[in-house]
Amino acid sequence: MAKTEPRTLAGFMELLPNEQILFNQIKQTIENTYQKFGFLPLDTPVIELSEVLLAKAGGETEKQIYRFQKGENDLSLRFDLTVPLSKYVAKNYGNLSFPFRRYQIGKVYRGERTQKGRFREFYQCDIDMIGDGELDLIYDAELPSVIATIFKSLGFDKFTIRINNRKILNGLFENLGQKEASVEILRAIDKIDKIGKQAVIEELQKLKVMQAAIDTIINFIEIEGTSDEKIAKLKEFGIESEIFIQGVEELEYVVKYMRLFGIAEENFKVDLTIARGLDYYTGTVYETFLDDYRELGSVCSGGRYENLAEYYTDKKLPGVGVSIGLTRLFFKLNELNLVQATKKSIADVLIIPMLEDLSVPIRLANKLRNNGVKTEIYLNRKKLKAKFKYADKLEIPYVIIIGEDEIRANQCKVKNMETGEEKEVPFEEIEELKF
Amino acid sequence: MAKTEPRTLAGFMELLPNEQILFNQIKQTIENTYQKFGFLPLDTPVIELSEVLLAKAGGETEKQIYRFQKGENDLSLRFDLTVPLSKYVAKNYGNLSFPFRRYQIGKVYRGERTQKGRFREFYQCDIDMIGDGELDLIYDAELPSVIATIFKSLGFDKFTIRINNRKILNGLFENLGQKEASVEILRAIDKIDKIGKQAVIEELQKLKVMQAAIDTIINFIEIEGTSDEKIAKLKEFGIESEIFIQGVEELEYVVKYMRLFGIAEENFKVDLTIARGLDYYTGTVYETFLDDYRELGSVCSGGRYENLAEYYTDKKLPGVGVSIGLTRLFFKLNELNLVQATKKSIADVLIIPMLEDLSVPIRLANKLRNNGVKTEIYLNRKKLKAKFKYADKLEIPYVIIIGEDEIRANQCKVKNMETGEEKEVPFEEIEELKF
Numbered sequence: 078m079a080k081t082e083p084r085t086l087a088g089f090m091e092l093l094p095n096e097q098i099l100f101n102q103i104k105q106t107i108e109n110t111y112q113k114f115g116f117l118p119l120d121t122p123v124i125e126l127s128e129v130l131l132a133k134a135g136g137e138t139e140k141q142i143y144r145f146q147k148g149e150n151d152l153s154l155r156f157d158l159t160v161p162l163s164k165y166v167a168k169n170y171g172n173l174s175f176p177f178r179r180y181q182i183g184k185v186y187r188g189e190r191t192q193k194g195r196f197r198e199f200y201q202c203d204i205d206m207i208g209d210g211e212l213d214l215i216y217d218a219e220l221p222s223v224i225a226t227i228f229k230s231l232g233f234d235k236f237t238i239r240i241n242n243r244k245i246l247n248g249l250f251e252n253l254g255q256k257e258a259s260v261e262i263l264r265a266i267d268k269i270d271k272i273g274k275q276a277v278i279e280e281l282q283k284l285k286v287m288q289a290a291i292d293t294i295i296n297f298i299e300i301e302g303t304s305d306e307k308i309a310k311l312k313e314f315g316i317e318s319e320i321f322i323q324g325v326e327e328l329e330y331v332v333k334y335m336r337l338f339g340i341a342e343e344n345f346k347v348d349l350t351i352a353r354g355l356d357y358y359t360g361t362v363y364e365t366f367l368d369d370y371r372e373l374g375s376v377c378s379g380g381r382y383e384n385l386a387e388y389y390t391d392k393k394l395p396g397v398g399v400s401i402g403l404t405r406l407f408f409k410l411n412e413l414n415l416v417q418a419t420k421k422s423i424a425d426v427l428i429i430p431m432l433e434d435l436s437v438p439i440r441l442a443n444k445l446r447n448n449g450v451k452t453e454i455y456l457n458r459k460k461l462k463a464k465f466k467y468a469d470k471l472e473i474p475y476v477i478i479i480g481e482d483e484i485r486a487n488q489c490k491v492k493n494m495e496t497g498e499e500k501e502v503p504f505e506e507i508e509e510l511k512f
Numbered sequence: 513m514a515k516t517e518p519r520t521l522a523g524f525m526e527l528l529p530n531e532q533i534l535f536n537q538i539k540q541t542i543e544n545t546y547q548k549f550g551f552l553p554l555d556t557p558v559i560e561l562s563e564v565l566l567a568k569a570g571g572e573t574e575k576q577i578y579r580f581q582k583g584e585n586d587l588s589l590r591f592d593l594t595v596p597l598s599k600y601v602a603k604n605y606g607n608l609s610f611p612f613r614r615y616q617i618g619k620v621y622r623g624e625r626t627q628k629g630r631f632r633e634f635y636q637c638d639i640d641m642i643g644d645g646e647l648d649l650i651y652d653a654e655l656p657s658v659i660a661t662i663f664k665s666l667g668f669d670k671f672t673i674r675i676n677n678r679k680i681l682n683g684l685f686e687n688l689g690q691k692e693a694s695v696e697i698l699r700a701i702d703k704i705d706k707i708g709k710q711a712v713i714e715e716l717q718k719l720k721v722m723q724a725a726i727d728t729i730i731n732f733i734e735i736e737g738t739s740d741e742k743i744a745k746l747k748e749f750g751i752e753s754e755i756f757i758q759g760v761e762e763l764e765y766v767v768k769y770m771r772l773f774g775i776a777e778e779n780f781k782v783d784l785t786i787a788r789g790l791d792y793y794t795g796t797v798y799e800t801f802l803d804d805y806r807e808l809g810s811v812c813s814g815g816r817y818e819n820l821a822e823y824y825t826d827k828k829l830p831g832v833g834v835s836i837g838l839t840r841l842f843f844k845l846n847e848l849n850l851v852q853a854t855k856k857s858i859a860d861v862l863i864i865p866m867l868e869d870l871s872v873p874i875r876l877a878n879k880l881r882n883n884g885v886k887t888e889i890y891l892n893r894k895k896l897k898a899k900f901k902y903a904d905k906l907e908i909p910y911v912i913i914i915g916e917d918e919i920r921a922n923q924c925k926v927k928n929m930e931t932g933e934e935k936e937v938p939f940e941e942i943e944e945l946k947f
Binding site for chain 1: 513515516517518519520521524525526527528529532533535536547548549550551552553554555556557558559560561563564567578580581582583585587598599600602603604607608609610611613614619621623633643646647648650651654657661769772773774821822823824825826858859862870871874875877878881884885886887888889890891892893902905906908
């Protein structure tokens with residue numbers, strides 16, 4: 078028979094079992110944390126009507142969409158979990174309790190140019206808190222505590238949640254008469270880490286921003302100090318804009334409550350240069366960096382928006398949320414060898430029968446499984462060596478050997494595969510073993 | 513702004529949070545059971561190259577595929593988890609340990625005609641054990657013990673795993689000179705439960721099967737008795753076919769070992785009429801029915817196949833596996849109200865602050881969360897009644913109220929929302945509470 082080459086599309090992650098175990102543990106840590114904060118699970122379809130999914134989208138996003146016709150329907154694969162959330166909340170408004178706290182962990186699709194570490198199918202892990210008409214600002218301070226808990230649980234103590242408020246930037250630009258150009262200015266400022274101050278100034282000049290305004294903008298983004306010092310300097314920065322002042326007050330309030338939510342000083346920082354996208358967020362914005370691996374970029378980002386679902390409903394639904402791009406994060410962490418599985422195998426123990434009559438080994442497997450021990454029994458008739466090699470490759474921590482000698486002595490041999498330690502254990506004591 | 517109607521495609525399940533919690537619990541029970549038997553996790557892409565995915569498919573299947581062009585690629589959404597497994601094993605053959613035991617729980621896509629209880633996007637929960645060249649028959653007896661564990665864990669004690677062996681049917685037809693017509697004959701026999709014996713006879717007559725052969729076939733499918741009695745009758749049925757005899761021997765062996773794997777007599781049954789698909793399975797086949805809800809059809813099916821990945825590789829890879837169509841199963845169980853969430857909310861406790869200064873309630877939330885208690889804190893400034901209503905609707909089992917009085921007394925009020933019982937608990941004792 079002619080064979081088809083078994084291959085997987087570029088940009089689609091497909092892991093070997095040991096990597097998959099690690100990936101799933103990270104995913105589970107994120108999910109457990111979301112649940113610890115009382116977020117409710119959601120699972121929306123991967124496919125939506127294009128008309129619904131693309132009610133808002135445009136430009137870059139639309140080009141990347143997997144869009145196709147099936148029967149009479151114009152369909153698209155979801156490219157994020159926010160638009161499906163908007164649709165869901167608008168659709169189910171009457172059946173939800175607000176504030177609606179939901180998490181969703183699922184695959185999304187973007188036909189980006191493929192390159193190493195970029196994926197066309199990737200997991201997003203999102204949380205959002207949606208208010209009905211209003212959502213207290215204090216929720217903006219609770220969210221970073223979810224982020225902090227996740228990265229600590231993943232073994233990273235050195236991370237920084239960078240926080241800003243879009244109103245400060247918007248107020249500044251308005252005050253400088255640069256409201257129209259604000260999108261371009263933000264885009265230029267956003268690059269300061271990459272291209273440096275002088276290049277940013279040149280970009281602003283190209284945008285025909287007056288030199289006095291450029292000076293103010295540069296003074297602004299160069300405000301230094303601790304988070305509290307920055308806030309104090311902002312208060313004296315002398316921008317006569319209501320929106321600017323409101324932004325500073327909000328930032329101060331959020332920072333105060335972040336401390337109450339237990340976020341350590343070294344894990345957050347006011348950063349006046351971050352803006353997070355250009356038209357979506359309206360208040361608090363966050364980015365999260367692993368201090369020793371800044372090159373990974375932000376590993377968890379998000380912010381406050383005024384109105385989640387305006388394309389679908391007249392209801393005003395303000396919210397705040399963050400997202401983790403898990404597939405890319407995993408790829409990077411794994412590449413740098415920064416994460417280890419807490420348990421490298423699924424099975425706790427492999428039973429290796431070395432005799433014809435399999436009754437005793439099978440009954441032992443039943444018993445262990447009933448007691449919640451993850452148990453595999455090797456049933457192919459192979460040499461002992463092959464069976465041990467299997468346990469080794471799968472990194473199963475314990476092996477139980479049962480042969481004729483063991484049956485006669487009414488015991489089995491238990492081997493710790495890591496230490497090599499072996500001991501004889503009578504069958505009636507096997508349940509007392511900890512695997 | 514003109515609004516787009518927020519709607520979800522027909523045939524795509526999208527649940528409210530309380531239903532999603534239940535759905536996830538069932539999914540988790542299945543996953544936990546798969547892990548208890550040492551199966552390894554796998555997660556393959558939803559999108560594959562059509563050439564790869566459809567290497568084998570044809571006929572009915574191909575029509576249902578979601579297939580489209582993106583850039584230069586002819587792509588398809590997976591319609592099951594078996595073809596991706598075949599591709600995966602062929603592709604990663606050198607990196608896997610055999611027998612390769614994997615589970616995969618994921619969404620698959622079939623553009624079927626929409627009708628109630630039929631889904632175009634649905635979860636399949638698959639397990640397979642793949643051998644390299646050979647896979648001992650005894651694994652066919654281990655699989656039903658996974659099925660039994662799942663349905664018991666889901667609270668169903670009354671279920672029947674129906675088991676047969678395709679070799680018996682194939683040997684019979686060969687012996688009757690009906691090898692060519694075997695696909696049509698199987699299709700007719702498969703319907704006996706629905707259309708009755710006489711209609712099956714008529715269908716066989718239309719297929720031009722000789723009357724003597726029809727009599728033999730009907731005698732065969734009317735073999736009655738316990739599993740052991742059926743096997744004994746098969747042995748004396750007088751069919752001189754090696755393949756028939758081998759099938760009977762295999763069935764006898766599998767039944768013997770199913771008992772050893774702890775499957776109770778009332779939970780399995782030899783059923784000579786089941787065939788499971790027409791060209792894929794080559795040995796043992798299974799179907800599972802909930803005894804009190806036969807109308808649901810088989811809730812878990814599968815079988816033994818000789819060669820998993822012949823479209824991709826020359827390696828002989830025999831295997832045995834089963835699949836649960838979770839979305840449809842959930843829909844039916846939920847509709848009949850046959851499953852209840854073990855825990856109806858995500859949060860264990862809702863903290864309700866009734867004072868201006870939120871320091872104490874927030875610190876309590878931090879403390880509970882650090883101790884692993886799933887805790888939500890209600891931070892919108894609403895009346896007490898609205899906050900209680902929220903806890904009620906979300907079915908959160910405990911509420912902690914903290915007001916000025918409580919702060920002064922250095923305690924909080926804990927209310928059991930189910931019993932209505934309230935008690936005052938000093939802050940320093942809160943960690944001793946069980947939620």
